[in-house]
Amino acid sequence: MPDPSFADWSRERQQRIEGVLERVLPGSDAVATRLAQAMRYATLGGGKRVRALLVYAASEVTGADAAHADSRAAAVELIHAYSLVHDDLPCMDDDTLRRGKPTCHVAFDVATALLAGDALQSLAFGELDDAVACRILADAIGCAGMAGGQQLDLDATGRALDADSLAQLHAMKTGALIRGAVQLGVRCGRPPTPREAEALDAYARAAGLAFQVVDDILDVEGSSASLGKTAGKDAAQHKVTFVTLYGLDGARNRAHALRAEAHDVLASLHGRGRRLAELADWIVLRTH
Amino acid sequence: MPDPSFADWSRERQQRIEGVLERVLPGSDAVATRLAQAMRYATLGGGKRVRALLVYAASEVTGADAAHADSRAAAVELIHAYSLVHDDLPCMDDDTLRRGKPTCHVAFDVATALLAGDALQSLAFGELDDAVACRILADAIGCAGMAGGQQLDLDATGRALDADSLAQLHAMKTGALIRGAVQLGVRCGRPPTPREAEALDAYARAAGLAFQVVDDILDVEGSSASLGKTAGKDAAQHKVTFVTLYGLDGARNRAHALRAEAHDVLASLHGRGRRLAELADWIVLRTH
Numbered sequence: 001m002p003d004p005s006f007a008d009w010s011r012e013r014q015q016r017i018e019g020v021l022e023r024v025l026p027g028s029d030a031v032a033t034r035l036a037q038a039m040r041y042a043t044l045g046g047g048k049r050v051r052a053l054l055v056y057a058a059s060e061v062t063g064a065d066a067a068h069a070d071s072r073a074a075a076v077e078l079i080h081a082y083s084l085v086h087d088d089l090p091c092m093d094d095d096t097l098r099r100g101k102p103t104c105h106v107a108f109d110v111a112t113a114l115l116a117g118d119a120l121q122s123l124a125f126g127e128l129d130d131a132v133a134c135r136i137l138a139d140a141i142g143c144a145g146m147a148g149g150q151q152l153d154l155d156a157t158g159r160a161l162d163a164d165s166l167a168q169l170h171a172m173k174t175g176a177l178i179r180g181a182v183q184l185g186v187r188c189g190r191p192p193t194p195r196e197a198e199a200l201d202a203y204a205r206a207a208g209l210a211f212q213v214v215d216d217i218l219d220v221e222g223s224s225a226s227l228g229k230t231a232g233k234d235a236a237q238h239k240v241t242f243v244t245l246y247g248l249d250g251a252r253n254r255a256h257a258l259r260a261e262a263h264d265v266l267a268s269l270h271g272r273g274r275r276l277a278e279l280a281d282w283i284v285l286r287t288h
Numbered sequence: 289m290p291d292p293s294f295a296d297w298s299r300e301r302q303q304r305i306e307g308v309l310e311r312v313l314p315g316s317d318a319v320a321t322r323l324a325q326a327m328r329y330a331t332l333g334g335g336k337r338v339r340a341l342l343v344y345a346a347s348e349v350t351g352a353d354a355a356h357a358d359s360r361a362a363a364v365e366l367i368h369a370y371s372l373v374h375d376d377l378p379c380m381d382d383d384t385l386r387r388g389k390p391t392c393h394v395a396f397d398v399a400t401a402l403l404a405g406d407a408l409q410s411l412a413f414g415e416l417d418d419a420v421a422c423r424i425l426a427d428a429i430g431c432a433g434m435a436g437g438q439q440l441d442l443d444a445t446g447r448a449l450d451a452d453s454l455a456q457l458h459a460m461k462t463g464a465l466i467r468g469a470v471q472l473g474v475r476c477g478r479p480p481t482p483r484e485a486e487a488l489d490a491y492a493r494a495a496g497l498a499f500q501v502v503d504d505i506l507d508v509e510g511s512s513a514s515l516g517k518t519a520g521k522d523a524a525q526h527k528v529t530f531v532t533l534y535g536l537d538g539a540r541n542r543a544h545a546l547r548a549e550a551h552d553v554l555a556s557l558h559g560r561g562r563r564l565a566e567l568a569d570w571i572v573l574r575t576h
Contacts, residue, residue, distance in 0.1 A: 031432065031436060032436030034439055035435060092399055111380055114374060122429045126426025126430065128419060134419070143327060150403050152320055172320070
């Protein structure tokens with residue numbers, strides 16, 4: 001039987017992670033009912049699950065089966081959901097639309113959304129099955145990673161940023177969790193060789209940056225309906241983006257160059273990086 | 289040489305944990321400078337470090353030396369610091385004074401304080417050295433623990449609570465992390481026997497509840513200056529507390545009964561629970 005197409009593979013994995021998240025999130029028997037509801041609302045039934053797909057795809061490089069990657073894939077999606085809930089809060093981006101639904105603090109209230117984000121972070125760490133994974137995730141999302149990138153983003157409001165500073169900001173804000181997802185995935189199977197670990201890290205850096213460049217393009221080109229979140233937000237906030245720095249064509253060129261780079265570094269993996277290569281294509285060619 | 293007095297032991301451990309926290313927190317070389325500063329501000333230079341002392345004291349029951357308990361003691365203090373930062377936010381308690389200083393969002397800003405809390409939580413998990421510890425901490429602070437208790441506290445605003453509901457709220461809001469601290473500590477040395485684990489858990493439940501009963505008493509009796517946080521807050525917010533339910537004398541009797549209970553369950557440990565017993569005394573007899 002031939003390997004499934006990327007469309008079939010990714011659909012199967014998306015359904016799979018939805019089932020895992022459904023299972024690990026607190027349910028209707030939780031004492032703190034409203035908090036459990038907010039956590040489920042913020043996590044289930046939406047999202048492209050790019051980070052979970054990266055965990056699964058990277059785990060195939062070292063021969064792990066999907067079952068060994070489930071809890072790590074869930075952990076990165078729980079972290080992503082927490083970060084969206086907190087980013088959307090009034091004190092941050094003050095956004096009302098996410099994944100095509102009212103944001104968590106609109107559907108519930110600000111205090112509950114704060115706690116839901118906090119509890120989603122804890123739940124993610126509780127899913128990890130070894131201390132190395134715990135450290136990888138903590139490094140990816142802490143002061144030197146995602147949270148630090150958010151802070152740089154706050155600091156940059158209303159200020160000019162050069163290309164290097166913008167790249168660093170995004171390497172931390174969105175790139176670090178994408179790298180973390182790949183690192184967690186590749187450590188699901190046999191230990192990666194140093195060459196594999198290096199290739200995958202180069203892949204993750206390129207894919208992570210490409211993801212953000214395309215996000216900036218879609219914020220200009222997309223509609224809120226197709227994105228499921230508020231479009232045109234960067235311009236409204238006078239943000240420096242890859243589009244304001246390079247123009248639309250320049251940003252598109254950059255995304256395609258990063259896609260080519262991602263493919264190049266995977267070449268040494270003799271086909272075991274196929275899903276990762278397809279994910280890089282999807283990240284760059286997506287329309288939402 | 290006789291064992292040091294409790295005053296000497298606790299002072300030594302408080303200094304010790306301060307050094308550990310100083311070392312694990314991001315420093316002046318952090319890219320996200322302001323976030324690192326907020327994390328340090330919220331964590332260092334204050335606090336009774338009750339939870340760290342509980343980790344150290346519990347670790348002595350199974351013969352661990354302090355060095356093995358350091359990172360777990362740091363983890364629980366980082367979690368406690370994160371919870372205070374988020375509790376003090378305008379959308380929660382909206383408080384301006386903590387540990388005798390302006391709260392984190394007053395000293396910095398709300399968005400930075402939000403991120404500082406988030407990053408302190410990540411840092412705590414990054415300090416843990418095994419998956420069991422990770423799960424213990426996650427359970428203690430998630431939807432069924434600290435964050436869930438916060439949600440119950442929000443839900444209770446302006447509503448009558450009976451004694452059982454109040455006890456459950458506090459078993460989650462403050463009790464769960466205190467239990468988690470004891471569980472993390474006792475697992476630093478040789479594996480605890482089932483009887484030891486059971487005795488320590490009974491101890492932690494009693495000590496955790498006593499801690500909250502005394503907090504309620506001090507909120508009525510103490511001054512903001514001696515507490516280092518806003519006094520009289522419960523009454524101002526019309527909160528149901530152990531004092532409104534039982535009166536001042538009733539609450540004091542309850543605290544002393546819990547202290548006796550904590551001592552009783554430690555009796556089976558043949559002296560290895562000495563520091564825990566002393567901590568129970570300190571929790572009940574403290575004036576701030």
